[in-house]
Amino acid sequence: MGKINKIKQIHFLYAAVILILTVCIVFPLLCVLASPGPKDFVSVFSSSVWQGAMLNTLLECVSSTTLSVIVGYLFAYAVVKADIPFKKIFSFIPILHLMTPPFVGGLSFILLFGRQGFFTRTLLGLDVSLYGFRGLLIAQVLCFFPIAYLICAQVLKRVPPSLEQAARAMGASKARIAFTVTLPLCINGIISAALFIAVSVLSDFGNPMIVGGRFRVLAVEIYTQLTGWISAGTSCVLGIVLVLPSVLLFMAQHKFMKRQNEKFATLGSKVSPLPEKKSSAITRILLFIFCLLISLLILAQFAAIIIGSLQKLWGINTQLTADHFKTIGKFGRELANSLIFAFIAAIFSTLLASLSVFFVTRTNLPCKKYVDICIQIPAAVPGSLFGLALSLSSNFLHVHASSLMIVIAMTVAFMPFSYRIISTVFSQIKSSLDDASRSLGANKIQVLGTILLPLSRGGIFSSFIYDFVRGVGTISSVIFLISFKTPLASIKILNLAEQGEWGKAAALATILTSLTFAVLVAGKVIMFIRKKRNVK
Amino acid sequence: MKAKLELKNISFSFGNTPAVSDFSLKVEEGSFTTLLGPSGCGKTTLLRLISGLLQPQSGEIFIDGVNQAGIEINRRKVGMVFQDYALFPHLSVAQNIAYGLKIQKTQPKEELNQIIEEAAQSLGIESLLSRYPSELSGGQQQRVALARSLVLEPKLLLMDEPLSSLDTKLRTKVREELKEIQQRLKITTIYVTHDQEEALSLSTKIAVINQGKLLQEGSPKQIYFEPKTAFVADFVGKANFIKKDGKNLMIRPEWFKIAHNSSRFEQSLVPADKILLGGTILSEEFLGSKTRFVVQTSNTDGKEAVTADFDTIFCSELRIGSRILLEAAKFWEL
Numbered sequence: 063m064g065k066i067n068k069i070k071q072i073h074f075l076y077a078a079v080i081l082i083l084t085v086c087i088v089f090p091l092l093c094v095l096a097s098p099g100p101k102d103f104v105s106v107f108s109s110s111v112w113q114g115a116m117l118n119t120l121l122e123c124v125s126s127t128t129l130s131v132i133v134g135y136l137f138a139y140a141v142v143k144a145d146i147p148f149k150k151i152f153s154f155i156p157i158l159h160l161m162t163p164p165f166v167g168g169l170s171f172i173l174l175f176g177r178q179g180f181f182t183r184t185l186l187g188l189d190v191s192l193y194g195f196r197g198l199l200i201a202q203v204l205c206f207f208p209i210a211y212l213i214c215a216q217v218l219k220r221v222p223p224s225l226e227q228a229a230r231a232m233g234a235s236k237a238r239i240a241f242t243v244t245l246p247l248c249i250n251g252i253i254s255a256a257l258f259i260a261v262s263v264l265s266d267f268g269n270p271m272i273v274g275g276r277f278r279v280l281a282v283e284i285y286t287q288l289t290g291w292i293s294a295g296t297s298c299v300l301g302i303v304l305v306l307p308s309v310l311l312f313m314a315q316h317k318f319m320k321r322q323n324e325k326f327a328t329l330g331s332k333v334s335p336l337p338e339k340k341s342s343a344i345t346r347i348l349l350f351i352f353c354l355l356i357s358l359l360i361l362a363q364f365a366a367i368i369i370g371s372l373q374k375l376w377g378i379n380t381q382l383t384a385d386h387f388k389t390i391g392k393f394g395r396e397l398a399n400s401l402i403f404a405f406i407a408a409i410f411s412t413l414l415a416s417l418s419v420f421f422v423t424r425t426n427l428p429c430k431k432y433v434d435i436c437i438q439i440p441a442a443v444p445g446s447l448f449g450l451a452l453s454l455s456s457n458f459l460h461v462h463a464s465s466l467m468i469v470i471a472m473t474v475a476f477m478p479f480s481y482r483i484i485s486t487v488f489s490q491i492k493s494s495l496d497d498a499s500r501s502l503g504a505n506k507i508q509v510l511g512t513i514l515l516p517l518s519r520g521g522i523f524s525s526f527i528y529d530f531v532r533g534v535g536t537i538s539s540v541i542f543l544i545s546f547k548t549p550l551a552s553i554k555i556l557n558l559a560e561q562g563e564w565g566k567a568a569a570l571a572t573i574l575t576s577l578t579f580a581v582l583v584a585g586k587v588i589m590f591i592r593k594k595r596n597v598k
Numbered sequence: 599m600k601a602k603l604e605l606k607n608i609s610f611s612f613g614n615t616p617a618v619s620d621f622s623l624k625v626e627e628g629s630f631t632t633l634l635g636p637s638g639c640g641k642t643t644l645l646r647l648i649s650g651l652l653q654p655q656s657g658e659i660f661i662d663g664v665n666q667a668g669i670e671i672n673r674r675k676v677g678m679v680f681q682d683y684a685l686f687p688h689l690s691v692a693q694n695i696a697y698g699l700k701i702q703k704t705q706p707k708e709e710l711n712q713i714i715e716e717a718a719q720s721l722g723i724e725s726l727l728s729r730y731p732s733e734l735s736g737g738q739q740q741r742v743a744l745a746r747s748l749v750l751e752p753k754l755l756l757m758d759e760p761l762s763s764l765d766t767k768l769r770t771k772v773r774e775e776l777k778e779i780q781q782r783l784k785i786t787t788i789y790v791t792h793d794q795e796e797a798l799s800l801s802t803k804i805a806v807i808n809q810g811k812l813l814q815e816g817s818p819k820q821i822y823f824e825p826k827t828a829f830v831a832d833f834v835g836k837a838n839f840i841k842k843d844g845k846n847l848m849i850r851p852e853w854f855k856i857a858h859n860s861s862r863f864e865q866s867l868v869p870a871d872k873i874l875l876g877g878t879i880l881s882e883e884f885l886g887s888k889t890r891f892v893v894q895t896s897n898t899d900g901k902e903a904v905t906a907d908f909d910t911i912f913c914s915e916l917r918i919g920s921r922i923l924l925e926a927a928k929f930w931e932l
Contacts, residue, residue, distance in 0.1 A: 497651055498684035498743075500671045502698030502750065512697070516688050 072507050076427055079417050083436040086470050090451035091443065093458055094298050102295035106303070112296075115278040116303065119264065121195070122279050126202035127260045133203060134210020135252060137356060140349035142218040143244065147350060153215070155357045156208035162364075163535025163578055165555045167205045168272035169571055170363035171197065172559060173370045175273075178377030180366060193275030201269040204359060206262055210255045217251030217322060218244070236342060250322035257315035261308050265444030267538030272559060280304040284446045285541060294454070301447035312442035367575070370568035386569035393554055393570055400551040401577065403465065404533030407472030411529045412522055414473070415480035419488050420510050424496060441478035445538030448475060453542045464545040471540050472533040479532075480525035487521030488514060520589065527585045534578050601660070602627040602786045603648065603754060608657030610643055617643040618810045621657070625754075625803070628784045630777075632797040635807035636833070641790045644807070645756050648788060650674045661753055677747025679757040683739045685731035691718075691742050692727040698750045717745045721779065736764045737772045744779065755780075755787045761796060773799060794834045798822060806830045822850075824930055831932070838904045839932075842873065846932040849873070851890060851907035856916075857925035873926040875904060879918050889913055893922060 106112045137156065141149045174180050175192045182188045192200070221244055229239045245252075270279045280300050287297040374381045390397075418437050422430045440448060452467050461467075491514060499509045515522065537552050544550055551574050558567035603625040610618045617640045625631045633641040646652045648659060650671035659666040666674060685694050695714045699705055705713065718724040721741045731739060740760055747755060760776075761769045777800050780787050791797055797804050798818040805815040806829075814826045825831035828839060831848045838849045857874055877895035880903060888907045895902055906924055908916075916922065 492682065492684065494680045494682055494684040495686060497649075497671075498678060498680060498746075499686070499697070500651070501649060501676060501678035501756075502746065503672045503701045504698075505670075505672055508701055512701070513686060517686075 072425075072505070073427075075417065075507070076421055076425075079414065079421065080429060080433060082414065083418075083433060086474050087436050087439055090448070090455040091439070093454040094301055094447065094451045097454060098295040098298040098302070102293075102299045106296055106299040111278075112283075112300065115280055115283050115300070118195075118277055119280045119304070122198060122202070122270070122277075123260055123263050126199055126206065126263045127256055129199065129203045130206040130259050130263075131210045131214075131252060131256045133207040133356065134212075134255065135214045136349065137207065137211045137353055138214035138218055139240070139244075140353050142215050143240075144346055144349050146346050146353060152353045152357060155360055156211040159204075159360050160208045160212070161531055161579070161582060163531070163552065163571075163575055164205065164268045165535060165537060165552055166363060166367055166571060166575060167201055168268045169555060169559050169564075169567055170366040170370075171201045171269075171273050173366040173376055173564060173568070174362060175200065180362075180377070183377055191275070193273055194277045197273040197275070198270055198277060198279075201273050202263055202266060204363070205266070205269060206259045207356075209259055209262065213251060213255035213258065214248065217248045221247050237345070248322075250318045254315050254318035254322060257311045257318065261311050261315070261442060264304060264308050264311075265446070265538065267444070267446050267541070268556070271537070271556065281444050281446050281538065284444075284450055285538075288450060288453075288542065297450060298454075301444070301450055304444055305442070305447055308444060309442045312438075364575075367568050367571050370564055371572045373565065376564045376568075383565075386565040387573075389566055390569055390573055393551065396549045396551040396554045396570075397574065397577070399465075399468075399548055400534050400574065403468050403550070404472060404530050407469050407476075407533045408526050408529035410469070410473040411477045412480050412484075412526045415477050415484050415525060416515065416518075416522060417510075418481060419485045420514060423485060423488055424493075424510075424514070425506060437481050438478045440474050440476075445475055445536065446541065449539045449542035464543060464548040467543040468540050468548060468550070471543055472529075472536060475536060475539045476529045476532045480529055483521050483525045483528070484518060487518040491517050519592070523585060523589055527582055530581060531578050534574060601625060602629075602662065603788070604660040604663075605644075605648070606658045606660070608647060608654040608659060610647055610652060610654050616810050618647065618654075621807075621810070621812055623805055623812060623815065625786060625788065627786055629802045630780055630787045630789065630800055631803045631805065632789045632791060632801040633805050633807055634791060634794060634797040634833070637792055639807045640810035641792075641807050642758055643810075645758055645788065645790050648754070649676050649678055649756050675750070675753045677750060677752035677755045679740070679743045679747060679755070679760045681759045681762055683731075683743040683760070683763075685734075685739055685742055685746070687731050689730075690727065691723065691729050691731070691734070694731070694742055695727075695745050695749055697746060702750075713749055717749045720783075721745045721748075735768075737768055737775070740764075740772060741775075744776075748783065748785070753786070755785050757787065757789045759791055760789075761791070761793075769796075776800065798834065804834075806833060808833075825932070828932060831930075836905060836907075840873070840875075840902065840904070840929075847873070848930045848932055849904070849926045849928070851905045852888070853926055853928045854904075854906040854908075854924045855927050856908065856913070857923040873929055875924040875926075877904075877922060877924070879916060879920055879922055882916070882918060884910070886910070889916075891916065891922075893924060895924070 134156075137152070140146050141153045146152070172179070175182050175197060177183065177189070177191060179192075182190055182192065191197075225247070226239050226243055229243045230236075234242065265281055267281050267285070270277070270282045271285075274282060280303060284297050284301050284304070287293050287300065370376050371386050372382050372384070373379070374383050374385070415437065418433050421427060422434050443451075449471055452471055456462065456467055495513055495517075496509050499513045500506075504512060535552055537556055540550055541553060541556075544553055551570060555567050555571050555574070558564075558570065601624040603623075605621055605623045608618060608621050609616070621640075621644065623631075633644055635641045643652065647654050650666065650669060650673075653667070661674065661676075686697065689697065692714055695717055696710060699710055699713065714727070715724065718727055721744060723738060723741050723745060726734060726738060726742070731742070734742065743760075744755075761772060764772055773796060780800075789797075789800060798821075801818055803815060804818055804821045806813045806821060808829055814821060814830045816824075821830065821834050825834065825837075825848065828837075828846075828848070831837040831839075836851050838851065840847045840849060875893070875895040877893040880892045880894050882892075883890040885907075887910060889910045891906050891908070891913075893904050893906060895904055904924070
């Protein structure tokens with residue numbers, strides 16, 4: 063009797079996971095595919111406006127991706143290989159930026175490079191508008207180079223110094239080695255970083271929304287077309303046009319990442335502890351200046367937000383004031399919603415990702431491939447399209463619970479990242495521990511509960527924190543779903559910025575960012591204490 | 599004696615690669631049975647089939663006369679000790695030992711502590727209860743792994759190369775401890791190894807396996823002295839194969855003695871029931887208490903190199919190139 067119950071338990075759980083993934087991911091996307099008619103396709107592809115938007119998206123994607131990868135690679139090379147001074151501090155900057163809610167970038171861009179911008183107006187005295195393609199390029203490169211940095215740094219660290227030393231022994235100069243040995247060894251990793259960023263650029267919503275101006279890109283147009291229900295059909299077609307290249311890029315990215323890993327598997331990933339020769343003084347100085355400028359630019363973003371929240375009117379009336387913060391009280395509801403929804407979503411997302419990893423890697427139940435693919439789809443689907451998909455499906459099902467939809471959107475949007483983090487952790491747990499636990503009488507669910515989950519606490523925790531931080535900051539996936547009853551802080555910041563209420567926007571952004579960082583730090587501290595206790 | 603475990607014609611393949619084919623074996627209560635074979639011979643698969651981690655594609659497995667088909671590992675009441683011990687790194691020694699009891703939730707808490715204490719005492723690890731696996735030596739880890747399985751009073755104890763992650767010196771010591779524990783607790787044990795010395799010293803019964811098939815089963819002495827095939831003979835120890843009068847004979851290196859320090863003898867004078875081999879020493883290998891010689895012999899059936907082991911202290915006069923006459927004190931006809 064007990065045996066039958068236990069078997070049912072795991073099958074029931076698996077069925078629940080499949081059902082949730084199907085309802086929350088597959089079904090909404092099918093709604094998008096099914097809603098436009100042939101007429102919508104014809105009208106979109108024959109309209110010069112949309113042709114222009116498609117070209118713009120292509121231009122945006124290619125240029126921002128290329129520049130982000132170059133900046134990220136140079137930054138990584140400087141920190142990992144060139145041994146520049148203060149590299150510890152420099153290596154921390156992109157990570158700090160990655161953990162920052164995305165609206166900080168867009169908002170600080172207005173304050174630094176806008177009509178009243180600190181750099182453009184105050185420092186240089188220019189009266190220019192960077193809104194449009196140029197501005198978008200700057201904003202996106204600052205936003206996405208940290209991802210390129212992280213991937214490139216990881217790849218560079220694994221290049222065995224022995225290979226570079228062998229090249230040097232044959233008489234190659236350090237610069238020559240950098241281009242003929244190091245770069246070719248990393249090329250698959252770099253391509254994988256590029257493809258990953260390309261997907262992120264295609265789905266980027268906040269930057270083009272705030273600084274894109276008249277430069278129309280698809281990710282934003284999906285939204286604009288739907289506000290006021292101008293044309294749901296057009297919106298869906300634009301979404302489909304955007305999602306196809308994203309999915310292809312995403313698949314290619316997986317392939318290149320695998321190739322990079324395989325290459326190092328054959329090379330032997332053990333890094334020999336040989337001392338590295340430093341790059342030439344000029345290279346190091348140039349790289350140092352480069353890293354310094356990029357880092358200052360990133361820090362300037364934070365400074366702009368904080369100072370902006372304390373000035374009466376940015377660039378015009380620089381008198382300090384606490385007025386903006388006093389008005390924050392009005393946005394208590396927005397802040398609370400953002401934090402609560404993101405918190406709940408982070409729990410669901412981590413839970414679903416953990417269960418899926420468990421089912422896919424530790425059981426031999428049927429339909430594993432389906433789960434594996436389903437859970438990774440959101441990584442390739444632009445957030446605004448997903449928001450559209452969810453609102454279409456909720457209309458279809460006549461479910462009008464805005465908060466539920468927001469939680470689903472946040473849960474699903476960042477689940478692929480949790481899935482990756484947790485599968486890495488699970489793959490490091492030897493399967494003999496599963497077998498041992500089973501031989502001691504545990505069923506598979508008990509193995510998960512007593513062995514796998516406790517052993518991957520660290521990964522689960524980082525996944526939770528990551529989901530939470532991203533959830534608090536997200537704009538694109540929730541912008542369709544908010545209602546008067548469920549306002550969100552990130553959207554409010556966007557609205558305030560659009561209305562020119564920069565002080566208030568900056569104050570709200572400061573508060574939200576601080577709260578996010580507080581959670582992040584608290585998490586790190588808890589992890590640290592637990593680790594210490596375990597070591598004891 | 600009744601069979602504790604019986605394997606009846608079981609087969610298992612990974613895809614198209616057969617791992618175990620038509621395998622039958624009986625294991626008696628309280629015995630120590632070793633599955634011995636080269637790596638990749640299917641012995642670990644066999645152990646996983648017995649444990650229930652794998653289900654045979656055909657054939658039947660009986661434990662205490664009960665067919666185990668469809669019974670998963672967690673219901674089979676078999677204890678397992680793994681090559682890497684698989685202690686749970688996030689649990690203390692006491693928690694590791696308590697793990698199975700807690701899963702089954704049969705004992706009240708006070709009783710649980712008492713059982714753990716007793717198990718720890720029986721294996722001499724009572725001072726380690728509050729430590730974590732990472733703080734234990736290899737030998738200690740193994741005893742914890744044993745204790746963890748034994749508290750559940752399993753019907754069978756399955757061990758998968760449990761000594762292979764220890765260094766040579768420790769291995770002998772732990773091997774002796776293992777034997778002592780098994781004999782004291784009289785638990786039916788199935789042990790998997792590729793190390794013939796381990797198999798010979800620990801087992802009451804050895805099953806030699808190759809390519810998924812049972813080649814021979816028997817006591818260690820039977821396997822060593824009376825192997826059925828050349829493969830078994832060669833796998834459980836060094837063996838010389840000699841043809842005499844159309845018969846295949848197996849002679850172990852230490853079965854030779856020195857008959858004469860020269861080779862001037864008449865082959866025709868050798869009695870029919872004796873085996874004498876004359877030849878030249880090709881090489882010598884000092885092994886400590888014994889010294890191993892390779893001797894190039896020539897008898898009526900042609901030239902052949904044989905290996906002979908002698909006690910080092912009794913063969914100091916032998917040199918490479920010197921002539922020698924070997925007499926087999928014992929031989930076995932294959």
